Amino acid sequence: MDQVKWNVGVIGAGVMGERMMNAIRTHEKFRVAAVSDVSAERAQEAAQKSGDVPWYTNYKELLKKVELDVIYLAVPPKFHHVIALDVLAHKKHLLCEKPLANSLTEAQEMLEAANNAGVVHAMNFPLYYQSVFPELTRRLEAIGDVRRIDILTHFHQWPRPWQQTPWLAGREQGGFIREVLPHFTHLTYELFGDLHVVHSEVDYPADPALCETGVSAILHLTDGTPVTINGLAGIAHEEHLDYRVYGSKGTLSVVNWSNLFVGGHGEALVPAEVPQQDRLSLLLDELSIAMNGGDARLVTFETGVKVQQVLEALLGHEKVHYIK
Ligand SMILES: NC(=O)c1ccc[n+]([C@@H]2O[C@H](COP(=O)([O-])OP(=O)(O)OC[C@H]3O[C@@H](n4cnc5c(N)ncnc54)[C@H](O)[C@@H]3O)[C@@H](O)[C@H]2O)c1
The missing domain is CATH 3.30.360.10 (Dihydrodipicolinate Reductase; domain 2)
Structure with a gap:
């Protein structure tokens, strides 16, 4: 029987977004369920590669329209804060690219919002x-x-x-x-x-x-x-x-x-x-453990603030x- 997979909404289908989607597409516990990129071409191409899932040029539409378990955020750093706060307002688990934000204040606000939302928050530090x-x-x-x-x-x-x-x-x-x-x-x-x-x-x-x-x-x-x-x-x-x-x-x-x-x-x-x-698939293994309520080895936003x-x-x- 097929194992039920976590639905990932990907925001940002650039160099890193594409790498992570490759890892998600072959992971037994996750699937790319929707993609958003301000470039329609990139969003559409990534959505097609992921099995013709819905795609959006506005991430707010993705958050509104699709049932998602977790968001992977891979946009340039100055957009992390605004998008992450929206994602967390929707109470979605969030895997965010490094650096956490574009200033210490933004990073601290993201940590606070993640704690208030009570979701899993993690960052991609491959080393x-x-x-x-x-x-x-x-x-x-x-x-x-x-x-x-x-x-x-x-x-x-x-x-x-x-x-x-x-x-x-x-x-x-x-x-x-x-x-x-x-x-x-x-x-x-x-x-x-x-x-x-x-x-x-x-x-x-x-x-x-x-x-x-x-x-x-x-x-x-x-x-x-x-x-x-x-x-x-x-x-x-x-x-x-x-x-x-x-x-x-x-x-x-x-x-x-x-x-x-x-x-x-x-x-x-x-x-x-x-x-x-x-390493991306090892990160996804840990993310799945955390989303199941287990004790996972993840870099959280708390550590992200220290790095910031x-x-x-x-x-x-x-x-x-x-x-x-
Ligand atoms: N962990 C790693 O090893 C690693 C490696 C490379 C990059 N990164 C990080 O990943 C993030 C993205 O880097 P990249 O190299 O993929 O950049 P990129 O420029 O290749 O891709 C970013 C994508 O985000 C899209 N985008 C911008 N604003 C958006 C918005 N509001 N909504 C939706 N999409 C939007 C762009 O159109 C682009 O396709 C950065 O934070 C970067 O530091 C991490």
Whole structure:
């Protein structure tokens, strides 16, 4: 007998919306039940791929007309707040893309609305759901006292070649500080607890409409352990991301999202085996558990607010460096 599936309403059928819909379409516990995008072409195409489900250019119509269990929200960040509040007013469970919002106040209001609605609220931070996370956690003990964490995010092109969408190039809601760094500050929060920004220096181009080209920042964990951020766009080598934890007895490094390297004292860093699993489908597994009232491993809006706090402090530029 077919298992009953949760009905997902997707709002935003862009790059990430399409990725998530691919995971939903093949998941045993969810189905795409309706799609909304301000682009009729995208909404219609995604709806067709999902088995000719209803599609709308206005998300309010989707919320009114279709029986949905959960909404997946994948629109650009400055629209998260207004749409999420509407979704929560309809008391639908909500899976929201990162960053939670476009300001700390918006993020806090979304958390409050989600708590008041009494629904499941979750965010998509893929690093947390993939197998590299438990592997990192397991190996932390062996590296001794953590001396420092270095987060390096270098891009030869921003926006990245696969994500050519104008909002990502703009200062209002784009840039890699908003788009990529939350993944790594969130990972740090999950592994080591709260962190706060001590100093952040952001490089901007002269054109005020364009997003940053660099960031150098220092943060502290609550025990004072330093976390550094070295972010650059427009460098002359291929994109490179490295999340590195230096311990007194060993070093752990996650390169380009999912490749784990480990090294002991005086040793070279060597690749470590990590099972590769579909992280979006693992996230959907957890979401289904939570929607059934179970104890699930999800990133909630509460954590999203903490990540937003760090994000806003990074962008709060104690010093701004304008590039010629
Ligand atoms: N978790 C991840 O790994 C990850 C990766 C990429 C992007 N994201 C996040 O996903 C979100 C979307 O990013 P993207 O790369 O898919 O952007 P995108 O520009 O490719 O897609 C956004 C889509 O939203 C649509 N849209 C805009 N306003 C809308 C509205 N009011 N109602 C309905 N649709 C609307 C646009 O037409 C577009 O199709 C962002 O928050 C981004 O930060 C997350």
